[in-house]
Amino acid sequence: MAFQILLNVFLAFLWMFLQVSFSARTFIIGYLLGLIVMAGMRRFFKSRFYLHRVWAVIYLFLLFLKELIKANIDVLKLVLRPKLNIRPGIFALETELKSDWEVTLLSNLITLTPGTLVVDVSDDNKTLYIHAIDIEDVSEAVDSIKNSFEKAIMEVSRG
Amino acid sequence: MTVISEAVIAVLLLLGAFLTLVAAFGLIRLPDVYTRNHAASKSATLGVMCILLATFVYFFAKDGFFSSRLLLGIAFFFITAPVAGHLISRAAYNSGVKMWDQSVRDDLKNKQAQKKN
Numbered sequence: 469m470a471f472q473i474l475l476n477v478f479l480a481f482l483w484m485f486l487q488v489s490f491s492a493r494t495f496i497i498g499y500l501l502g503l504i505v506m507a508g509m510r511r512f513f514k515s516r517f518y519l520h521r522v523w524a525v526i527y528l529f530l531l532f533l534k535e536l537i538k539a540n541i542d543v544l545k546l547v548l549r550p551k552l553n554i555r556p557g558i559f560a561l562e563t564e565l566k567s568d569w570e571v572t573l574l575s576n577l578i579t580l581t582p583g584t585l586v587v588d589v590s591d592d593n594k595t596l597y598i599h600a601i602d603i604e605d606v607s608e609a610v611d612s613i614k615n616s617f618e619k620a621i622m623e624v625s626r627g
Numbered sequence: 628m629t630v631i632s633e634a635v636i637a638v639l640l641l642l643g644a645f646l647t648l649v650a651a652f653g654l655i656r657l658p659d660v661y662t663r664n665h666a667a668s669k670s671a672t673l674g675v676m677c678i679l680l681a682t683f684v685y686f687f688a689k690d691g692f693f694s695s696r697l698l699l700g701i702a703f704f705f706i707t708a709p710v711a712g713h714l715i716s717r718a719a720y721n722s723g724v725k726m727w728d729q730s731v732r733d734d735l736k737n738k739q740a741q742k743k744n
Contacts, residue, residue, distance in 0.1 A: 532705075539669045540646060547653040547666060556662055556727060579709035580672070585665055587716050599661045599716060 472518040476502045516626070524623040528573075531620055535581050542582035546601065557603040558587060561596045561614065568593070570621050577617045632688035636681050643677030646670045659727040660719045668712030676701050 476499060483498025484490055503519070510517040546554065565571050571593050575586040578598060588597040653666025683697040 536669070536673055540673045543653060543666050543669050544646075544649050547649055547656055547670075552656065552658075554657075554662065556659075558726075575713065576706075576709045579668060579712055583665070585661065585668065585716055586713050587661070587720050599665075601662055601665050 469515060469518045469521055472506065472513060472515075476506060478502075479505065521624060521626075524620065528620045528624060531617070532577060532580065535577065539580055539582040554602050555604060556599065556601050558597055558599050559603065561598055562594060563596055563614075563618065565618065565621060566593070567625070570625055571596075573621055574614075574617060577621075578614070581617075629688070632684060636685050636688070639677045639681035639684065643674045643681065646674030646677065650674060660724050661716050661726060664712050664716045668708055672704060672708040675704055679704070 479502030480495050480498035483501060484494050487494050487498075507517060507519075563571065563574060565574055571589060575589060575596060578584050578596065579586050583601045585599045585601075586596055587599045589595070590597070647670070650666050650670035653670065654663050657663045657666060679697050679701050683694055683701075686692045686694055686697075
């Protein structure tokens with residue numbers, strides 16, 4: 469991915485030198501033209517065309533924002549309800565993610581998800597211990613959310 | 628300033644202040660460290676982010692001043708707040724702070740028991 473971006477910047481500079489005009493506008497035009505050329509040549513790259521990954525990152529960020537707002541509404545309802553009926557607990561969650569930054573990202577996402585908070589990560593990075601504020605309805609909902617998060621993160625890290 | 632930007636600023640400021648207030652309520656009402664952490668790490672995050680965003684929009688609409696520091700502040704808060712919440716609850720668990728007596732499950736206990744064997 470880094471190689472593809474570097475190549476794209478190089479193509480943009482090539483365009484600037486061909487035009488003999490060194491402004492930001494020419495750079496952007498050259499970058500877009502280079503993008504089209506690279507999209508045409510994408511079968512020669514070993515990894516995926518890098519715009520896919522950029523899109524996956526943007527999608528992940530939007531997911532992050534959506535979950536943050538949902539989590540806030542949940543906490544709001546919980547705190548302002550006159551009667552406090554919560555059943556907190558800690559449950560374990562197996563994850564398929566391998567590298568450190570993926571697990572970090574997943575636990576950050578889970579912490580900002582409605583009703584869950586990561587307490588501990590096991591030493592082999594395979595299990596997350598999550599404190600849920602209301603364990604009954606969360607337990608299943610979390611599984612689906614986790615699947616969507618895990619999928620989104622895998623989409624980013626896929627080569 | 629236009630009416631629209633004024634309305635946006637007002638709504639963002641009030642929302643941020645309200646969310647921070649809810650976080651403070653949560654700190655008082657909830658029973659133990661872990662559940663309080665839920666309120667503190669979520670509501671306070673979005674509350675402060677809303678207030679910073681309102682400040683950003685205010686200076687942008689009033690003076691045309693694009694304050695990149697406020698945007699950076701929002702980004703840093705977004706990244707660091709969940710980590711802080713995680714570390715506090717982890718430190719609390721490892722130093723043996725008890726969960727609320729009506730807590731249902733505790734899978735982490737098994738892990739610590741396994742370690743001792």
